[in-house]
Amino acid sequence: MFDELTKKKHRIQDFVYSIPEHTPEELCQLIRDQNYIGQEKALRALCLMAFRHIRRLKKIYIDKIDPASLPKKQNCLLIGSTGCGKTYLVELLFKDLLKIPTAIVDITNYSETGYVGQDVSSIITRLLYASNYDPDLASVGIVCIDEIDKIASSNNSALFAGAGTTKDVTGFGVQRELLKMLESVEIPVSTEFGHSTYGNYFLISTRDIAFIGCGAFSGFKQISGRDTNNIIGFTRNVSLKELNKIAVNYSEAEIENTANFQSYGLLPELVGRFQRIIPFSALNIDEMAVILKKNVIDRYKNDFILDGIELVIKNSVIEYIAKKAIQKETGARGLESVLISHIEDLTFDAYSKKGVKKIVLELKNGEIKGRFH
Template identity: 50%
Template sequence: MDANRHLRQPGVERFVKFVGNLATPSPREMFARLGELGYRGQDRARRALCLMAYRHVRRIKRIYVDGADRDRQPRKSNYLLLGPTGCGKTFLVEQLFGKILELPTAMVDITTYSETGYVGQDPSAILTRLLHAADDNPLMASIGVVCLDEFDKIASGQNNAVFAGAGTTKDVTGMGVQRELLKMLEATEVVVPLELGHAGYGDHVVISTADIAFVAAGAFSGFQTIAARRGNRGSMGFGRIAAGRPLDPDAVAVDFTDDDVESIANFQAYGFLPELMARFTRVVPFRALDIDTLTDILHTEVVDRMSNEFAAEGFELRVDDDVIAYIVREALRRETGARGLSSTLTRHLEHAAFDAFGHHAGGLIHVRMQAGAIDVVVDPSPPAP
């Protein structure tokens, strides 16, 4: 494969200029900027991703702007993010690569793809989404970032999706999709359809994946149990369960140790091809968000934003501290993480907002605890004439 063949394509000068103009903030600067954009917690994982992002941009600048010998540069990096739902995995990728670095970034739900020849989207269409994120410019797409969300669902036996009315099922083991991802995550040239749909129809373009960074993310429910069982069998200490560490196979908000995620054998036992897992430069565990972090997120990213919306409608939104504490406790109990914060408050405010918005001139909407439950009291001003 000629990894530099796309440098002979039309539009190379514009592409090189684009790469040259890419911002290269330091990892520390990216870390701080994420905080300014509202990202909370996950300091260790955030540092790892900021460093990966910095290396990605510096590498492509050396190759395409400085003319460095590709064969003497480190290979591109692919990262795997493990952590419970609502802990900030995909949000980190979106903010870091899409907003801070402004690289073409595609967020892909991997569960909608199936092995070529089966019902479902062809894996090559993953790069179609990246192509669209790059304004249909293949050169821009070739240095972008793909986030493979719900990655754990393609483990053998984890995906039982059935396509209604199709008269067939998806490659339910996920092994077919894993095999098709093997070369894509390494460095190959992929024939990419220009439009989403059936990959065998329509126009195509060839895109090299030699400089595309893949970031896979998943909750990996049950992985901790598998790792602990293997550790208890004496597998060189990998995944050994710590004293007092809970082993609930149905638990969602669990924390993974470095030992859990550094053994490829654990992923193989979970249902992944070992050669696919070897394509990931680094596996980064994310922790379940704690009470303080969830409280901070609820205040700054939910209540403050909702208060601005209500103020624009002429209403003061007042949320008592015990309501904040209750919502955070519920998010922890339900193991929904940050995702559960907004939905809970939104659900309780829907009736009041429906009656008040566009009808009353203003007033106070007070969210309080009453008899152990959230209660919303509306004190509107008289309706506008």
């Protein structure tokens, strides 16, 4: 037994020691090197959180500092319109760069104990899986709770994307079960998914597991934009059109007011478990154009090159597609679909005709036109 405890201690120490140490500024630059565009304030905030998480782990497991003398782990809630890069940033930072066990879970697949769906405790099973079933490594990992806005109570008065998709009857069951998990508790974690009471279990502490919630919070602007002094109308500073937009920006005042989240349908106690709420801004046209060029078009160019065809897309076309994607209000996710819809016929003809070596896309009279060489 003593040997097992010693091995466990050394295993965690070795892993924590191996986590690369970078300053917050260096982490930001490493993310930028991966072609992550925009979100300067959010990027700085999350990189600082990552830096502090790693420093805390090293103080506890390497320097042998008593955890009780240190600040508790920091959980973060990322709020921003769809396609603005929330989940992607978490994946890049923690999973790809820092190599920390990271589980990204879609919370809409989970249900309160006793209902159909995955048990909330199996969220840690996902982390266990990401740790190659090593419970010690899982105990210092990262859990990203994606689509956390979709577990809002059915009493939510906002009209939001995904309303009614949760399997939770009241809307509060999953939220209540998340409360203790986000704190510091020991949870019996099954090595299998689901509600089964059989199988192997590990006892894993969440003391050093950082939780990051991500959500678009569609309709949140309807709540935060209300004039609390006037139950009839909206604030004079926010138009009805702005309130109904999908791709919106939030001020610090809007996200710091827990009452807004409560009105949206989240338990104040759950919101309080996130020490930092980080707003992500809607991507502007310049950022969308850069993302389109670096993360979408370059891949299509490589694909065509492998087939012996050069793809040339003029800057005017890139700007046009970026504008169309912004109109869809689905963020960076909309870029590829807009591109495909405009080059589908050209691609069909290029692959059908013999001898095509080059495709040039340009904007003429407000429409994308293509020519072959």
